[in-house]
Amino acid sequence: MKHAFLTTAALLALGTSAALAQEVRVYNWSDYIDDSLIEKFEQETGLDLVYDVFDSNELLETKMLAGGSGYDVVVPTGTFLQRQIGAGAFQKLDTSQLPNLGNMWDVIEKRTETYDEGNAYSINYMWGSTGIGADVPKVQEILGEDAAIGSLDLIFDPANMEKLATCGVHFLDAPTEMIPAALAYAGMDPDSKSDEALAKAEEVLMAVRPYVQKFHSSEYINALANGDICVAFGWSGDILQARDRAAEADNGVEIAYNAPSEGALMWFDQMAIPVDAPNPEGAHVFLNFIMDAENMAAASNYVYFANGNKAAQEFLNDDVIGDTAIYPDEAALDNLYTVTPWGARDQRDLTRLWTKIKSGT
Amino acid sequence: MRRALLIVVPYLWLLALFLVPFVIVLKIALSDYNLSIPPYSPQYDPSSGWQGLRDMFAAFDFENFVFLTEDDLYWKAYLSSLQIALISTLLSLLVGYPIAYAMARAPEQWRPTLMMLVILPFWTSFLIRVYAWKGILSTEGYLNQLLLGLGAIEQPLTILNTDTAVYIGIVYTYLPFMILPIYAALDKMDGSLLEAAEDLGCSRLSAFWLVTVPLSRNGIIAGSFLVFIPAVGEFVIPALLGGSDTLMIGKVLYEEFFNNRDWPVASAVAVILLLILVIPIVLFQRNQQKQRELDG
Numbered sequence: 001m002k003h004a005f006l007t008t009a010a011l012l013a014l015g016t017s018a019a020l021a022q023e024v025r026v027y028n029w030s031d032y033i034d035d036s037l038i039e040k041f042e043q044e045t046g047l048d049l050v051y052d053v054f055d056s057n058e059l060l061e062t063k064m065l066a067g068g069s070g071y072d073v074v075v076p077t078g079t080f081l082q083r084q085i086g087a088g089a090f091q092k093l094d095t096s097q098l099p100n101l102g103n104m105w106d107v108i109e110k111r112t113e114t115y116d117e118g119n120a121y122s123i124n125y126m127w128g129s130t131g132i133g134a135d136v137p138k139v140q141e142i143l144g145e146d147a148a149i150g151s152l153d154l155i156f157d158p159a160n161m162e163k164l165a166t167c168g169v170h171f172l173d174a175p176t177e178m179i180p181a182a183l184a185y186a187g188m189d190p191d192s193k194s195d196e197a198l199a200k201a202e203e204v205l206m207a208v209r210p211y212v213q214k215f216h217s218s219e220y221i222n223a224l225a226n227g228d229i230c231v232a233f234g235w236s237g238d239i240l241q242a243r244d245r246a247a248e249a250d251n252g253v254e255i256a257y258n259a260p261s262e263g264a265l266m267w268f269d270q271m272a273i274p275v276d277a278p279n280p281e282g283a284h285v286f287l288n289f290i291m292d293a294e295n296m297a298a299a300s301n302y303v304y305f306a307n308g309n310k311a312a313q314e315f316l317n318d319d320v321i322g323d324t325a326i327y328p329d330e331a332a333l334d335n336l337y338t339v340t341p342w343g344a345r346d347q348r349d350l351t352r353l354w355t356k357i358k359s360g361t
Numbered sequence: 362m363r364r365a366l367l368i369v370v371p372y373l374w375l376l377a378l379f380l381v382p383f384v385i386v387l388k389i390a391l392s393d394y395n396l397s398i399p400p401y402s403p404q405y406d407p408s409s410g411w412q413g414l415r416d417m418f419a420a421f422d423f424e425n426f427v428f429l430t431e432d433d434l435y436w437k438a439y440l441s442s443l444q445i446a447l448i449s450t451l452l453s454l455l456v457g458y459p460i461a462y463a464m465a466r467a468p469e470q471w472r473p474t475l476m477m478l479v480i481l482p483f484w485t486s487f488l489i490r491v492y493a494w495k496g497i498l499s500t501e502g503y504l505n506q507l508l509l510g511l512g513a514i515e516q517p518l519t520i521l522n523t524d525t526a527v528y529i530g531i532v533y534t535y536l537p538f539m540i541l542p543i544y545a546a547l548d549k550m551d552g553s554l555l556e557a558a559e560d561l562g563c564s565r566l567s568a569f570w571l572v573t574v575p576l577s578r579n580g581i582i583a584g585s586f587l588v589f590i591p592a593v594g595e596f597v598i599p600a601l602l603g604g605s606d607t608l609m610i611g612k613v614l615y616e617e618f619f620n621n622r623d624w625p626v627a628s629a630v631a632v633i634l635l636l637i638l639v640i641p642i643v644l645f646q647r648n649q650q651k652q653r654e655l656d657g
Contacts, residue, residue, distance in 0.1 A: 056619070058619040058620045061619075062618060062619045065398055065399060065400045065622055066398070067399060086396055087396045088397065088398060175620075212605070214522055214604070226501075344623075347620075347622075348621050351616055352434070356434075358605040358606065359606045359607070361433070361434055361437050361438070
């Protein structure tokens with residue numbers, strides 16, 4: 001027994017470097033891939049895929065800035081990506097290892113250039129909007145047939161929220177998403193970072209704060225689907241996943257997603273390779289695999305988020321490509337806005353404001 | 362010689378696992394935020410030699426500590442953490458003492474089994490046990506279903522995402538740390554002392570107060586420290602069970618570190634937290650020692 005143990009230990013010690021080369025470590029958002037793609041990747045490439053998940057950009061960013069995360073591919077949102085590129089956290093992509101780059105969609109590539117000039121460090125994985133998920137029958141029962149389900153009035157008008165509090169409302173625990181929404185509601189520039197804008201956002205959020213059951217960035221998927229809550233302000237695909245889970249469970253919960261009519265935040269989740277990735281070659285193999293039209297379509301068909309892959313569109317299910325909540329038409333696209341990253345000073349004010357909104361201190 | 366070696370071991374342990382990490386945290390607390398990897402400066406570059414070291418010290422300042430005094434969030438969070446920890450410790454004592462007492466008075470052959478039962482929960486991951494409480498305490502959870510089923514309540518109780526849930530979580534998690542030292546103290550106690558007290562006219566209750574409690578004092582103190590200290594800096598339990606308005610220094614630390622990516626301020630918060638915990642303990646130890654010298 002002891003002998004066996006020693007042999008194993010020796011093998012482990014010897015094998016570490018060799019094993020690492022065979023392994024690709026991916027750090028992606030929770031509920032963000034069709035699990036069968038993981039198996040498919042391993043079968044096709046013979047590489048082991050270690051797949052870990054997170055649910056906040058902040059968590060990912062801390063790992064990136066600490067260095068030595070051990071991941072080969074990570075998926076920050078555009079604004080966070082831009083800052084992390086500035087900190088030197090990522091390596092440039094080697095396009096010669098990415099033949100599937102030609103599949104990408106220029107419409108999205110043009111927009112992601114705001115965050116990553118020339119798309120030198122990242123490829124788009126998914127994109128979407130941040131908006132309102134509502135259990136329609138329940139909300140109509142409480143607010144009446146003509147409830148403003150597609151408007152920010154639903155979540156920022158205290159009169160509505162007071163009534164909705166009885167069935168439960170969740171907000172994202174992400175100030176970078178909630179503050180622009182509050183500003184859009186107040187009719188201000190959602191990308192404004194001035195003291196005046198923060199004060200206005202505080203006023204809007206404080207007025208409805210007592211009626212928010214929880215600030216959390218992933219629990220609302222299940223909470224909506226189970227009928228524990230009736231309204232959530234969250235990410236498009238997450239809410240559509242909740243819609244599907246509820247439909248499967250056939251529990252009387254009917255979820256709808258709406259990008260707010262006052263304007264909705266458009267975001268881009270980008271796959272990038274950390275500067276100290278243990279296996280950059282494997283990372284490129286993974287990116288190329290993801291950019292394969294059928295694979296990318298399978299991911300979107302599963303998670304109900306749009307992707308930045310033009311070639312994938314012919315493989316998308318009708319309830320994905322045909323749903324304007326996922327693939328908005330021209331008019332709806334005009335209604336989407338993007339924001340820029342927060343600087344260090346602004347970020348501190350933002351976090352402080354967020355703590356104040358959440359805890360009252 | 363051998364004795365000196367024996368003493369060196371715990372000191373080396375303290376040096377490697379307490380002092381060195383503390384110096385590193387202190388160094389970051391004296392640094393400034395910077396967008397880089399890692400996100401603070403100055404960085405010490407060994408190749409720059411003495412001059413580099415001198416430059417690094419010249420760049421240190423107490424800016425971050427001053428910053429903590431300028432915003433009432435921090436002292437409110439410290440106070441609220443101390444309060445939550447104090448109440449949790451008292452609750453653990455109230456629950457833990459009778460359990461330890463019953464264990465120590467149980468027939469000899471039962472004691473190993475009882476001891477096992479106290480330790481058994483540790484075999485499951487701490488995180489899973491805290492998550493399990495979510496299932497018990499939520500509005501649709503087992504507790505509410507049970508109470509509704511029994512007709513004890515009409516409306517489900519809101520316990521999850523409140524301070525009450527945090528207290529339940531902390532008391533549940535740290536209870537064994539309260540029970541074990543008290544049990545150890547009570548177990549060692551000489552039963553004939555109680556007989557003597559009763560022979561001399563003490564009622565059973567006053568014998569308990571006058572003999573048993575003072576003799577288990579060290580167990581109570583050790584248990585209280587073991588619960589209080591980790592509870593002050595607790596993050597996981599308030600994050601999972603507490604509400605958005607549960608204010609604890611562990612959560613503030615998390616936000617400084619993750620949301621603001623301001624490692625220097627986060628480190629300053631940690632240094633103050635350590636001082637808040639260490640100073641009373643040192644004072645207490647001093648006091649104990651003096652007491653012992655007086656007794657001796």
